[in-house]
Amino acid sequence: MRFFALRIRLLATAILITGLVAIASPAADLPVAADTLVLIVVDGLRPEALKQAKVPVIDGFIKRGASTMKAQTVSPSLTLPAVTSMLTGLPPQQHGIIWNDYEPMRGYVKAPTVFEIASFAAGKLAAMFLNKEKLLHIAKPDRGLILQVCSMTEPGCNAQKIATAVIAAYKTATEGKPSVFLIHFADPDTAGHEKGWMSKPYLQAVEATDRAIGTLVKGFQQLGLYKNMAFIITTDHGGHDKTHGTDSADDMTVPWIAAGPGIKSGYVIKRPVSIIDTPSTMLRALGIVDYFVEWNSQTVEEIFTEVVTPDHPSVGGNPTR
């Protein structure tokens, strides 16, 4: 019931804000922001892998963006709870998805997700490309949602295939184009479980994923979208031996990289970052700062080139400015 009430409040906020933006926001007041945001989750990516593997595309994002190699995931350090935290801005104990399998009868996450907020507050349509079926627990059907699951258990569902599918889906989207993406690549996690984290096959899977991200970049460039796009590249967890899920540094410490319009270049983030801080930072990168939701997500403000103080930071803001 609590979250249902929140959704109603969100919707009310969206209506209020849409009105405000239409009437009262000269373009000059808007922050430097991206039109489109892509959240890339490279499943099981340890920061050390970015040093040991050849990852020119991700290196490029680090150079032109802001990053930390010391971000922390949530406990338990498992895919479904962690990705849910990344989208709801809540720890697993609060968003309630503490299992790590696809259990259709348990339904969708109840807490509002960043996709819903972007939709309510700014009319942004979402697209999700999932490499694991269990992530369907976070893919709440919403207006215009493009949803593709290419499960790692199906032959050929690798990072390259998913990247190609993203661009194809964008081109063929007829009912509005998506502008908030979740793209999940599971190859490094699969190799980690089979051959061990930091093993040669694992590093090769990281390299293959980097090439797939390159395919995405090229595709978005050809579509003429790239210069107005922001990217956040991170992961759900690290790993050790052939597993993860513990509170050890190898499992918990993750890279977190953001790049795009309005985001500092070559910047090393100083403050501690949790993957829970991802959704509010996503919205901020899109210039969406007026919304109301109860979550623990704290925008990583230091990555942005301009300081933005919302004119009307919550429902109770001043509509006359």
Ligand SMILES: [Zn+2]
């Ligand atoms: Zn795993």
